[in-house]
Amino acid sequence: MRKLRWLSLIILALWLVLSGCQGEAVINPADEAYASVDTLPQGESNPIALAPTPTAPALAEPNECLNCHADQQRLVDTARPEEAVESESSGVG
Numbered sequence: 001m002r003k004l005r006w007l008s009l010i011i012l013a014l015w016l017v018l019s020g021c022q023g024e025a026v027i028n029p030a031d032e033a034y035a036s037v038d039t040l041p042q043g044e045s046n047p048i049a050l051a052p053t054p055t056a057p058a059l060a061e062p063n064e065c066l067n068c069h070a071d072q073q074r075l076v077d078t079a080r081p082e083e084a085v086e087s088e089s090s091g092v093g
Contacts, residue, residue: 068074 068078
């Protein structure tokens with residue numbers, strides 16, 4: 001019985017602490033204002049406007065990185081030459 005009392009006390013304390021962390025007050029839904037929706041009389045048509053379709057594709061920005069890495073000859077021309085490295089087994093010792 002004593003453990004149940006402590007558990008309920010801890011839950012109550014946590015509830016009080018967490019309820020204080022609310023960002024804004026709770027609004028009563030009955031107090032909210034609702035907008036009225038206009039309905040068209042029977043027989044009237046309501047045309048739907050379509051979004052205009054683009055006629056020309058959008059121009060892509062130049063991507064210099066992609067241009068450089070896609071060109072094999074340009075990669076070979078700008079590459080750093082490989083250095084000759086002595087193997088560990090050569091030399092004095």
